[in-house]
Amino acid sequence: MNPEDLYKRLFGQAKEARKNAYCPYSHFAVGTALLCADGSIFTGCNIENAAYSPSNCAERTALFKAISEGKRAFCAIAIAGGKEDVPGDASCWPCGVCRQVLREFDSGDLIIVTGNGVGGIVFKTLRELLPMSFSADNLKGEA
Ligand SMILES: O=c1ccn([C@H]2C[C@H](O)[C@@H](CO)O2)c(=O)[nH]1
Numbered sequence: 001m002n003p004e005d006l007y008k009r010l011f012g013q014a015k016e017a018r019k020n021a022y023c024p025y026s027h028f029a030v031g032t033a034l035l036c037a038d039g040s041i042f043t044g045c046n047i048e049n050a051a052y053s054p055s056n057c058a059e060r061t062a063l064f065k066a067i068s069e070g071k072r073a074f075c076a077i078a079i080a081g082g083k084e085d086v087p088g089d090a091s092c093w094p095c096g097v098c099r100q101v102l103r104e105f106d107s108g109d110l111i112i113v114t115g116n117g118v119g120g121i122v123f124k125t126l127r128e129l130l131p132m133s134f135s136a137d138n139l140k141g142e143a
């Protein structure tokens with residue numbers, strides 16, 4: 001399958017996962033689908049909390065599920081987000097916190113996929129979304 005078709009399918013899985021979003025405060029529902037290097041897929045949704053700050057984004061839900069199952073290498077993550085009463089076809093790029101968390105497991109080619117607002121997808125590398133990032137390389141004195 002060519003990458004674009006693979007990402008379209010992944011975005012469809014993110015839209016499906018978005019149905020599980022728990023967002024009674026923001027009413028902004030997000031779903032994700034994370035494609036691991038071994039071909040497995042982990043989905044996620046945002047999970048809000050009455051105390052607000054413990055809320056978790058959909059990106060980190062999927063990533064933490066995968067990490068906790070032993071996965072360490074990832075190809076792409078698709079994100080479908082929007083107010084809960086709309087289909088979630090518009091672009092929803094990851095927040096700054098999630099970009100940094102994803103950076104921890106990116107070796108330079110992680111793809112971020114989201115909707116283009118007209119029924120298709122758009123994708124970029126995490127490196128494009130988080131240039132000049134801080135990583136483990138800095139701690140090793142290599143950056
Ligand atoms: O990329 C994003 C942006 C926002 N949210 C969540 C956090 C919060 O629950 C709600 C509104 O910000 O959407 C995500 O899960 N991912």
Ligand SMILES: [Zn+2]
Binds near residue numbers: 058059094097098099
């Ligand atoms: Zn986030």
